[in-house]
Amino acid sequence: MKTRIHAADYYRRMLSIQPHALKCLDEFAKIMACRRGQEIPNNPGPAGHWYYVITGAVRRCAVRSDGRRQIVDLMLPRDFFFVLGSRNEATIEAIADETVLASYPGQRVELVAERDVEFARELRDVAFESLTRSQAQLLIIGRLTALEKVGSFLLSLDGRASDANGEVVLPVSRYDIADYLAVSVETVCRAMTDLRQRGVIRLAGKRTIKILNRSALEDRMDESSMAACV
CATH class of the missing domain: 2.60.120.10 (Jelly Rolls)
Structure with a gap:
């Protein structure tokens, strides 16, 4: 007590x-x-x-x-x-x-x-x-591709943090992210992997993501802009 x-x-x-x-x-x-x-x-x-x-x-x-x-x-x-x-x-x-x-x-x-x-x-x-x-x-969720949805979600979390420093602590699991974005959890995982391989984000912990290339996420996350980041 x-x-x-x-x-x-x-x-x-x-x-x-x-x-x-x-x-x-x-x-x-x-x-x-x-x-x-x-x-x-x-x-x-x-x-x-x-x-x-x-x-x-x-x-x-x-x-x-x-x-x-x-x-x-x-x-x-x-x-x-x-x-x-x-x-x-x-x-x-x-x-x-x-x-x-x-x-x-x-x-x-x-x-x-x-x-x-x-x-x-x-x-x-x-x-x-x-x-x-x-x-x-x-x-x-109205964005066209999974990369756009996941990228916009990460930016929104960073914007809602008290200190928007590009390091995003995920408050939810990937299953919750999928339910929030109205996609499958496999789609979320593939998009995260794609963003990491392209050098746009880096995994800084189990649930911490560092945004390395903010402009790539802000540029509507279309395939042409993503290709330019490789």
């Missing part, structure tokens, strides 16, 4: 020093430590719940008509996401063992937004950020 209390205090201190839009509600936030694969409840009451990712990663999944899983949103540290109880709500799961969330009751968030105009603007920006993530994913 003491270990759990100390862990909660540690993550609450971590939350207190991270800049985010719901700072004025941090004292009411509930700290949730989730294990890998643990489902986030989708019955949070009539006003829903806002969640903030302190550490780890979370995926929102839907099952397609053919029975395959599709990751429709990927939440990383310092991302917000909203859960409104619904039978049609996609499944939301923690990806990493050390996934810790801050949970904010939707009713309290709405009450503060009604009284505080500046807070209401910040809440609107949080909602727009969620829409921006969805739009970015549509652009990624």
Whole structure:
């Protein structure tokens, strides 16, 4: 019990020093430590719940008509996401063992937004950020080739990191990447190998990738530009 209390205090201190839009509600936030694969409840009451990712990663999944899983949103540290109880709500799961969330009751968030105009603007920006993530994913999976999709995915992860230094730590497995990009895991592996052999990326660890040639990834990842990198 003491270990759990100390862990909660540690993550609450971590939350207190991270800049985010719901700072004025941090004292009411509930700290949730989730294990890998643990489902986030989708019955949070009539006003829903806002969640903030302190550490780890979370995926929102839907099952397609053919029975395959599709990751429709990927939440990383310092991302917000909203859960409104619904039978049609996609499944939301923690990806990493050390996934810790801050949970904010939707009713309290709405009450503060009604009284505080500046807070209401910040809440609107949080909602727009969620829409921006969805739009970015549509652009990624809408690309024509696997190289384009995987390359764009790596760039998006680098852009979402607090220090975009070209070293991408994959928060998910290649199976999750495949479900996010709507391709097979074999396709993801082949694309990663192709990018590495062309000198565009380098494997710097089990789940760490170093981007060596950013322009090749940014140049729409077409075959002609990739050939020029060889």
